Amino acid sequence: MRIDVLTIFPKVFTPLNASMMKRGREKGCVSFHLWNLRDFSTNAYRQVDDAPFGGGRGMVLKCEPIYRGVEEIRKYNPEGTVILTTPQGRLLTQEIAAQLAQKPGLILICGHYEGVDERVSRLCDEELSIGDYILTGGELPAMVIIDAVVRLIPGVLPEGAAERDSFCEGLLDWPCYTRPAEFRGMKVPEVLLSGNHKAVEEWRRLQAEERTRKRRPDLYQKYLEKKKAVNTQP
Numbered sequence: 164m165r166i167d168v169l170t171i172f173p174k175v176f177t178p179l180n181a182s183m184m185k186r187g188r189e190k191g192c193v194s195f196h197l198w199n200l201r202d203f204s205t206n207a208y209r210q211v212d213d214a215p216f217g218g219g220r221g222m223v224l225k226c227e228p229i230y231r232g233v234e235e236i237r238k239y240n241p242e243g244t245v246i247l248t249t250p251q252g253r254l255l256t257q258e259i260a261a262q263l264a265q266k267p268g269l270i271l272i273c274g275h276y277e278g279v280d281e282r283v284s285r286l287c288d289e290e291l292s293i294g295d296y297i298l299t300g301g302e303l304p305a306m307v308i309i310d311a312v313v314r315l316i317p318g319v320l321p322e323g324a325a326e327r328d329s330f331c332e333g334l335l336d337w338p339c340y341t342r343p344a345e346f347r348g349m350k351v352p353e354v355l356l357s358g359n360h361k362a363v364e365e366w367r368r369l370q371a372e373e374r375t376r377k378r379r380p381d382l383y384q385k386y387l388e389k390k391k392a393v394n395t396q397p
């Protein structure tokens with residue numbers, strides 16, 4: 164997969180050089196390309212923002228540099244899904260990340276200031292939010308989207324590693340422990356030390372269900388509905 168990012172802060176994308184994103188790149192599963200939005204400015208001051216029509220606070224990212232930038236990027240990433248990072252977009256979920264991981268390419272646009280000229284929406288296939296809170300710019304959201312997607316591209320993680328993470332089966336993950344078996348009076352549940360794989364599997368499933376029921380009743384309800392639908396299939 165080819166991932167292009169259009170931003171006024173290309174230098175902040177250092178996490179792309181670490182961990183799974185580095186691994187994905189080194190394994191040839193993904194390539195990253197950072198583009199400075201200012202390079203597509205139409206004036207000598209490399210200006211990419213302007214005051215909002217109608218007055219009011221803040222500055223707005225202009226549409227011309229973004230259109231020019233995406234048109235240039237398209238020459239290298241012709242099938243890339245164009246995504247605008249915005250708190251007004253669809254909430255990113257594991258399911259959306261998995262769908263994006265199947266795409267041949269992504270083109271991410273990072274907003275800033277008060278936001279982005281509304282006409283940029285026409286250029287986008289998708290508008291994504293990473294949560295109901297406001298960040299200063301679209302750089303961190305773009306990195307969150309990239310991380311969530313890249314680890315799901317086949318070949319990046321060891322086989323099966325992502326399949327049992329939280330959300331994959333509609334449940335949160337179960338509690339996990341490592342050595343020592345006892346720490347400051349806190350003991351690891353006996354079953355995990357028993358060597359009985361079937362009992363461990365069963366314990367983990369029950370823990371995942373219970374944890375989801377308590378912490379995320381919204382997810383648990385969906386999980387129950389899905390389970391019921393599967394059980395009533397002819």
Ligand SMILES: C[S@@+](CC[C@H](N)C(=O)[O-])C[C@H]1O[C@@H](n2cnc3c(N)ncnc32)[C@H](O)[C@@H]1O
Binds near residue numbers: 274
């Ligand atoms: C300060 S925010 C603008 C917020 C805008 N005035 C609003 O209320 O919707 C600047 C930029 O940061 C990015 N951003 C901030 N929070 C975000 C979130 N939760 N999800 C995705 N992008 C976000 C977007 O690219 C946005 O254009």
